[in-house]
Amino acid sequence: MDIQSTVKNLHPLEVRIIRHYKSGDELTIEKVESDLGFKPGNGNQALSWLQSKEIVQELRREMRIYYELTELGREWKEKGTPEERMIELVRNRKEITLPDIAQALGLDNKDVGSAFGTLSKLGIFAMNGAKRVFLLRAAQMMESGKPFGAEADQLFPIVRGLLDKAHAAPNYILANDDLSQAERVAIVGISKKRGASGSPFRIIERETVVFAFTAVRDELAGALDAAGITGDEIGTLTPEMLSDGSWKGRAFRSYNVKVPPTRLIVGRTNPYAKFLEDVKDKLVSLGFEEFDGPLVETEFWNSDALFMPQFHSARDIHDVYHVAEPEKAQSIEEPWLSNIAEAHENGGKTGSRGWNYTFDREFTRRLILRSQGTVLSAKQLPTAKIPGKYFGMARCFRYDRVDATHLSDFYQTEGIVLGEEVNLRTLLGFLEMFAVEVAGAKDVKYVPGYFPFTEPSVEVHIKHPVLGWFELGGSGIFRPEVTQSLGVSVPVAAWGIGIDRMALMALGLNDLRELFSNDIENVRLRRADA
Numbered sequence: 001m002d003i004q005s006t007v008k009n010l011h012p013l014e015v016r017i018i019r020h021y022k023s024g025d026e027l028t029i030e031k032v033e034s035d036l037g038f039k040p041g042n043g044n045q046a047l048s049w050l051q052s053k054e055i056v057q058e059l060r061r062e063m064r065i066y067y068e069l070t071e072l073g074r075e076w077k078e079k080g081t082p083e084e085r086m087i088e089l090v091r092n093r094k095e096i097t098l099p100d101i102a103q104a105l106g107l108d109n110k111d112v113g114s115a116f117g118t119l120s121k122l123g124i125f126a127m128n129g130a131k132r133v134f135l136l137r138a139a140q141m142m143e144s145g146k147p148f149g150a151e152a153d154q155l156f157p158i159v160r161g162l163l164d165k166a167h168a169a170p171n172y173i174l175a176n177d178d179l180s181q182a183e184r185v186a187i188v189g190i191s192k193k194r195g196a197s198g199s200p201f202r203i204i205e206r207e208t209v210v211f212a213f214t215a216v217r218d219e220l221a222g223a224l225d226a227a228g229i230t231g232d233e234i235g236t237l238t239p240e241m242l243s244d245g246s247w248k249g250r251a252f253r254s255y256n257v258k259v260p261p262t263r264l265i266v267g268r269t270n271p272y273a274k275f276l277e278d279v280k281d282k283l284v285s286l287g288f289e290e291f292d293g294p295l296v297e298t299e300f301w302n303s304d305a306l307f308m309p310q311f312h313s314a315r316d317i318h319d320v321y322h323v324a325e326p327e328k329a330q331s332i333e334e335p336w337l338s339n340i341a342e343a344h345e346n347g348g349k350t351g352s353r354g355w356n357y358t359f360d361r362e363f364t365r366r367l368i369l370r371s372q373g374t375v376l377s378a379k380q381l382p383t384a385k386i387p388g389k390y391f392g393m394a395r396c397f398r399y400d401r402v403d404a405t406h407l408s409d410f411y412q413t414e415g416i417v418l419g420e421e422v423n424l425r426t427l428l429g430f431l432e433m434f435a436v437e438v439a440g441a442k443d444v445k446y447v448p449g450y451f452p453f454t455e456p457s458v459e460v461h462i463k464h465p466v467l468g469w470f471e472l473g474g475s476g477i478f479r480p481e482v483t484q485s486l487g488v489s490v491p492v493a494a495w496g497i498g499i500d501r502m503a504l505m506a507l508g509l510n511d512l513r514e515l516f517s518n519d520i521e522n523v524r525l526r527r528a529d530a
């Protein structure tokens, strides 16, 4: 150990311990606090600092007995013990029944009865034929100013003294060693008589660590002496000290600029929530309007309106959760229901030949948890402005096996752009913004895809440093079967991007499940500003 630099970096509490005790002394938290007048908690702090510097070491652990003042004890200390209060009352009222005593003092009958027993045994109280309590030897007690007879003089002051002592002790706790034999007997006696729950003291057994100095103590104490460090140095100069001049003539503690500052844990937004907000802000700043909708939707809006054939295996790519109660919506709004039904059956007025099957108007009312954010886009079309730009953050549900890149509920950021001038180039521009600017991907791929509601369709894939290539989302230009049926006659570019997957990339995570982790340390480490 480098004695010189250790000496300079000791805290005054540590210095005082080193100087006050000798090698070979046994130290405990309580002892140090009471010998040196430390505040509660300072003993523990100083000894653990000294231990980490290997100036003290643990010698052994002992079970020790302590007595803690209970709530009741604190009340007794303030208002008086039942005995004290009863003597006072009877002295004033001369004669009074036990129930009246209980009522006057707010004590329960049991306490009053037992205090009466004690006091009559001691020859202080007696009861007359009318069951009224009166003071024996009243005159004598008045004179001496002491309500107690010889025996009482022994017991009551002990209890009173204990209450005062415990009240002054750190955390209302007295150590066994601090008490006289008579005091211990008194506590145990009261607790036995009143039962543990009715006692003014709680008896606790606690493990105490006994420390002793290591071999460096003497050398350190010598170096402290030589440096003139006493532990009474001023650590903090306060305005009061300046105005009353009490700093004069005192030594100051030297600064240690190498001490690492305490870690400040400030409150801040969850990084994932922040990410979602940032994406929203970005879209709003680009002139997008936000849309939203319920988690429970109909088959109609979730899929049929998007030209997904009702009983085709293509529908299986979305393993949807069904609502059990109620099973179906009451109705679907017209003319959308008929328009879409015709589009499926024969193309209707959309210029398509349709899927060529009989549209099931019962099935289409079935309630499900939405499986794609595109449901919001479909519902927006009938009232969309042209030109117009819309987005939504949609929590979606699919019956899926959970792994690093799949969750059974997830967020998509859905978007549509409507306008005469909209085309594939418009779409690719937005896809690039999501992949590069929002997700922060370096490697991006746009590949042809298939969705029943878009033509052409484009999938965007990005390369994650650990997970490799994965699909970020799907997109395309809505088919006329969708747009014409829902009252729109201009091109509509549409996309649904897995926002959780973007966050995975942007926040430097390797598993989607981490986004929803409640491991606070882990969450704190994430960059919220990504």
Ligand SMILES: N[C@@H](Cc1ccccc1)C(=O)O
Residues within 6 Å of the ligand: 371, 372, 373, 374, 451, 454, 457, 473, 474, 475, 476, 494, 495, 496, 497
């Ligand atoms: N809804 C599609 C993505 C998509 C949205 C919009 C247009 C084309 C594709 C999906 O969840 O996979």
